[in-house]
Amino acid sequence: MDILLQLLMSGVALGMIYAVIAFGYQSTFATSGTLNFGQGEALMLGAMVGLSLSGDILGGPFVNYWLMVPLVLLFGALQGAVVEFVGVRPAIKTKSEFGWIMSTIALGIIFRNTAENLWGRDDLPFPSPLPTEPIHIFGANVLPMELMVVVGAILMMVLVEMFNRRSIYGKAVVATSSDRDAAGLMGINTGLVITFSYALSSMSAAFAGVLIAPITLTGASMGAVLGLKAFAVAIIGGLTSGLGVIVGGILLGVAETTTGFYLSTGYKDVPGLVLLLLVLAVKPSGLFGKTTIKKV
């Protein structure tokens, strides 16, 4: 029983990381119908920049972990804006249906190669800002950092949701998501809103990067698998549902940790991906995906 609880808790922490990255996929999909397939690399860059700032690889630490986080968020936002400007904007302008897929993948590969050359190919340890002694909760051992992952992920999503509901700029983002042409008539610069959504998307990935790095290892190749699994989460939960990515993330995270323990770590990715295939077959819009009703 204690073991199961342990697996559940680790699964939830992992799942929240997936949820944060998947949240980034949703953000760009909502405003522009496009996705940044370099999300995993955005996560990796966030972690690497974070390590450079608060680790000792470049002669640092220059700042502590807590000051580093906002700097990494800023970096992530800029990186996302660059991806939109270079890779996505031209495709949207020419109404190319698939151009953005290849260009965001290409940018992701370029970022990974650059990271390999800047920081090397080896995985590096990321110093944990919190004690590495596990805390006992109901008999399970939980790392303080795992708790922070959950709290940080929820905090970020709540903040974005509040921004969308309360501020006029957030309302403009939602309006652009539901009807881009009509939003333009309101005086909203929808192109800028799409750039913003890419900035937000990479920012959430970079945030996920600095949250997960102290638990795992940091390296140029850390993002690829995470980005892909988060994409699966976005599909399972639904590309339009905020609650969906949290539930989907936790489902996938828990499926991984329990399978890894009870069956074999070699199979830990299978149940989640089977779930993905099932969802695609039964409810292609995702578990929580909405189909909007349009009045004529």
Added chain:
Amino acid sequence: MLEINQLKAAYGQVQVLHGIELKVPKGQVVTLIGSNGAGKTTTMRAISGMLKPTGGTIKLGGRSIAGLPAYRIARIGLAHSPEGRRVFPTQTVRDNLLLGAFTRLTFGGKRARGDIRGDLDRALDLFPRLRERQFQLAGTLSGGEQQMLAMARALMLNPDVLLLDEPSMGLAPILVEEVFHIIGRLKEQGMTMLLVEQFAAAALAVADYGYVLENGRIAVHGQAEQLRNDPKVRAAYLGIAH
């Protein structure tokens, strides 16, 4: 206030507007009538920047706006209540109205802030049904209520010129009457409007001046009064045999 010369527009290879000439003087209501497919909605879309014109000039208060993106034209002071209402369904009625005032609420919007709270109140006075439904999602409104919301939202821009595209489309007769009553009230308040309507008789009754569009060209134009009595217009658009 709004001056259009030789306006041309196309959807892909298909030329839809072949050089429209049209004027909307300040404080007047001008209506654009014509059969389905004549190019009424295309004209509106080309003016507001939803569609990029392929030729001609458009001047709003002396400033050239042809070819600008829609959001910049809105910031200069043109509001467009588009065909099909296009309200934001997942947001509340109140949020829709605030989005109408986006250019006044934001730093980059460039329009004078003015009395937004008061304007919101006045818009809700004009459309009392919307006041009752302020905190409901726009997607849950009936078609008629959505139309009123689209008009109220456009008014929230505090526009110099208001474009109304088929405000009566799909509405019950009693609501059509209400919509025209409101257009009349806006006219009394001095609002400059360009109105596209299928109910040509009602449109000509409220308008000062009218243009008849046929196959992407202006066929006839004149004082609304004069058009109402023109036998050809009566037969073709008002459904009255002479």
